[in-house]
Amino acid sequence: MDYEEAKVKITEQLTKKLKTKSKFYFNDLAKILEMKPREAKKIVNKLVENGVLEYWSSGSTSMYGMPGTGKQASAEHED
Amino acid sequence: MAKHETPLLSQLETGPWPSFVSDIKREAESRAKNEKGIDYQIPVDACEDLLGVLELSYKHGRTHWKHGGIVGVFGYGGGVIGRYCDQPEQFPGVAHFHTMRVSQPAGKFYTTEYLKGLCDLWEFRGSGITNMHGSTGDIIFIGTTTPQLEEVFYELTHTFNQDLGGSGSNLRTPSDCVGQARCEFACYDTQAICHELTNYYQDELHRPAFPYKFKFKFDGCPNCCVASIARSDLSFIGTWRDEIRIDAEAVKAYVGGELKPNGGAHAGRDWGAFDIQKEVVDLCPTKCMRYADGKLEINNKECTRCMHCINVMPRALRIGNDRGVTILAGAKAPILDGAQMGTLIVPFMKAEAPYDDIKEKVIEPIWDWWMEEGKNRERLGELMKRQGLQRMIEVLGVDPDPRMVQEPRSNPYIFWKEDEVEGGWKRDINEFRKYHKR
Numbered sequence: 001m002d003y004e005e006a007k008v009k010i011t012e013q014l015t016k017k018l019k020t021k022s023k024f025y026f027n028d029l030a031k032i033l034e035m036k037p038r039e040a041k042k043i044v045n046k047l048v049e050n051g052v053l054e055y056w057s058s059g060s061t062s063m064y065g066m067p068g069t070g071k072q073a074s075a076e077h078e079d
Numbered sequence: 080m081a082k083h084e085t086p087l088l089s090q091l092e093t094g095p096w097p098s099f100v101s102d103i104k105r106e107a108e109s110r111a112k113n114e115k116g117i118d119y120q121i122p123v124d125a126c127e128d129l130l131g132v133l134e135l136s137y138k139h140g141r142t143h144w145k146h147g148g149i150v151g152v153f154g155y156g157g158g159v160i161g162r163y164c165d166q167p168e169q170f171p172g173v174a175h176f177h178t179m180r181v182s183q184p185a186g187k188f189y190t191t192e193y194l195k196g197l198c199d200l201w202e203f204r205g206s207g208i209t210n211m212h213g214s215t216g217d218i219i220f221i222g223t224t225t226p227q228l229e230e231v232f233y234e235l236t237h238t239f240n241q242d243l244g245g246s247g248s249n250l251r252t253p254s255d256c257v258g259q260a261r262c263e264f265a266c267y268d269t270q271a272i273c274h275e276l277t278n279y280y281q282d283e284l285h286r287p288a289f290p291y292k293f294k295f296k297f298d299g300c301p302n303c304c305v306a307s308i309a310r311s312d313l314s315f316i317g318t319w320r321d322e323i324r325i326d327a328e329a330v331k332a333y334v335g336g337e338l339k340p341n342g343g344a345h346a347g348r349d350w351g352a353f354d355i356q357k358e359v360v361d362l363c364p365t366k367c368m369r370y371a372d373g374k375l376e377i378n379n380k381e382c383t384r385c386m387h388c389i390n391v392m393p394r395a396l397r398i399g400n401d402r403g404v405t406i407l408a409g410a411k412a413p414i415l416d417g418a419q420m421g422t423l424i425v426p427f428m429k430a431e432a433p434y435d436d437i438k439e440k441v442i443e444p445i446w447d448w449w450m451e452e453g454k455n456r457e458r459l460g461e462l463m464k465r466q467g468l469q470r471m472i473e474v475l476g477v478d479p480d481p482r483m484v485q486e487p488r489s490n491p492y493i494f495w496k497e498d499e500v501e502g503g504w505k506r507d508i509n510e511f512r513k514y515h516k517r
């Protein structure tokens with residue numbers, strides 16, 4: 001899968017799920033891409049670099065989301 | 080006059096130990112006076128407000144910090160931990176109060192000039208409060224605002240030749256004991272490997288893609304000064320394969336009292352004359368030592384490298400010459416529950432630069448397995464428990480070794496794989512159905 005294809009796939013799937021959640025584990029992304037984690041990582045790194053995704057961190061765990069989506073509250077499981 | 084009344088915190092200062100409350104109060108005072116004329120980049124009363132919000136937390140029995148956030152420096156998924164106060168009107172100085180983790184130098188060697196530089200930077204662009212060092216080993220800068228993050232990062236990387244450490248689902252900042260720099264017990268160069276793996280695994284350190292945190296720690300010998308055996312997902316402990324070197328003359332000198340046992344460490348009280356039988360031979364956990372007719376002998380095959388005899392008589396007994404590492408996996412020390420010690424997976428391996436065997440035969444296969452099969456927020460040790468040591472051995476492609484076994488088996492089942500059984504167990508389903516109707 002090339003980068004553009006992966007970008008469309010990730011954006012589509014994450015947008016679809018926005019109603020229920022806005023933060024995703026790395027594994028969720030690898031599943032969407034249907035790739036082994038190490039391969040998926042190369043693409044996910046690029047998506048972050050280009051601002052398609054952004055990191056969210058609690059300090060102990062990291063998650064990914066699309067910039068501007070979800071409130072702090074959703075990350076804290078309040079909704 | 081303090082900005083907030085903090086009777087509960089002040090009570091903490093009355094105990095016998097140095098108090099972090101006094102430290103924060105001192106920093107608050109020093110910021111208010113500003114004798115050095117610093118152009119503070121975050122609110123001057125940040126420390127006052129920190130005390131205030133902490134007092135309130137004690138009063139309510141609840142934290143007033145919000146959990147996590149989207150802060151960081153460009154391209155990094157770790158190293159910054161977003162902290163926001165949920166009472167920003169009352170405590171504006173700590174409305175944004177992010178933590179930065181700074182990678183510590185291998186072995187934690189600094190010059191005072193360097194330390195002063197770091198502190199000056201943090202007074203200028205942060206709260207001035209540090210934690211030297213955090214549990215993982217990092218230098219912790221406590222409290223700054225979002226706009227300062229990139230500024231601090233720029234200074235660290237350009238002026239101090241230093242990087243941010245790991246946080247989140249990353250490789251955490253690797254840490255090591257002081258090793259060969261100062262310690263003659265070190266069986267390999269802990270600083271060299273710590274530095275090399277930190278540089279080699281930059282992507283894993285800064286861009287989170289693991290199920291959870293992952294720690295490497297390097298101890299030069301089984302004394303385990305960085306407690307790798309208890310605190311790291313992969314623990315590297317120095318060891319030797321040959322024999323403990325005995326200097327018979329020095330043994331005599333210990334027995335005769337010319338040399339002080341334990342390097343003179345227990346000199347505060349008179350413990351009587353040194354008794355080699357009682358203090359060394361009888362305490363050997365494997366009973367593999369003998370002292371008779373003024374001669375000390377060790378049955379090295381039985382020795383588990385516990386270090387006791389060497390610690391007591393360092394001038395007489397020395398680590399062997401054929402040195403390397405033992406590798407253990409799966410330790411963790413979470414605050415709440417589930418603490419677990421490491422399990423031995425590699426009894427002996429040479430630890431020489433560029434450490435290709437360690438990288439390619441141990442670290443990377445383990446990561447591949449854990450990244451694919453680990454659940455979200457599952458540490459390596461938990462995956463090992465869930466899938467069993469047998470799976471771990473498969474992942475590493477090594478033969479099982481009695482030294483990996485901690486206790487007799489408690490599971491009565493033995494599972495064979497088809498290729499381990501002569502003839503396999505393929506069956507002809509049509510043949511079977513002739514005699515067994517559906």
Ligand code: SF4
Pocket residue numbers: 256257258259262263264265266298299300301302303304305
């Ligand atoms: S772990 Fe061993 S080698 Fe390292 S500093 Fe401690 S005693 Fe020395």
Ligand code: SF4
Pocket residue numbers: 362363364365366367368377381382383384385386387388389
């Ligand atoms: S290192 Fe420990 S096990 Fe080995 S001989 Fe000394 S006391 Fe015994």
